[in-house]
Amino acid sequence: MADLELLDKSIRRVPDFPKPGILFYDITSVFVNPEAFKYCIDKMVEIYKDSEIEAIAGVDSRGFLFAAPLAEKLGIPMVLIRKKGKLPGDTYSCKYALEYGTAEVEVHKADVEKGKKYLVVDDLIATGGTLVAARNLIEQGGGKVTDFFGVIGLPELNYEKVLAPSKITTLINYSGK
Template identity: 60%
Template structure:
């Protein structure tokens, strides 16, 4: 049984970053504290052990940090979702809209196990745009996303609407800026 802790105590809040009026929730402070980082991985293991998850796909870059130890402990493949131009060889790509711009992500389609269930993971879930594009890439590669996981969620930004009908699970939520 994992030790209970208040994850909020380990999340740095940075006002006015990246612009005035925004409160930034910084998970790097979780990574700097082994007790908190271990708690996150242990919590993920508690949630997903025994579930029908065939692989985990993580979004660059902080999502990798949570997904890698989880994948090793679960004994499942880790699939990387990266910014355009970062993966060698043949990729599948997806453009999507950000608040003030457009971005593009890529995945190695051959890394996605056909017809399997892929847990989609990121460190923080805000508007859900990157996760939605990632889910579409995984589906295009021939797999399904039964659930989306984030260490931290900002439900006041309506990510559940953007990610519906896929269930979303987080370890901690902040309900307002």
């Protein structure tokens, strides 16, 4: 079986979650399939090994699971973009809109390095709202987000427009139901 086909078969589809009419792509099933998870990490390394990325920002929480092994393999720092109230130190904070309300993310001020080029990693890119907030946090600290990565992309939700001009990479895209 081809690696991309393996990844596709490893992603669980959950209809009507979190509300009726939504088809939820559950990436947690990738983590119980070592071959699919390895494929994701290996592809990420292949994509970014010769890039100018100097640090990685992983988005709470499944983004951490992809960002951490990539940072280790590339030998570069990883910072955590956490939900509000989860970090003990001085933080930058950014509120953003969700389909069903608002949310807020934070990053430790001490973790963001001025002038560094960052890759922001999450498991899935839908509307791009969370990633825009993550970019805002990095920019508050003087960093520059040059790239976004998601294992899954939902391009019909037009995330390209809100994430421009940064480069966006996904391993697999889904559209419609």
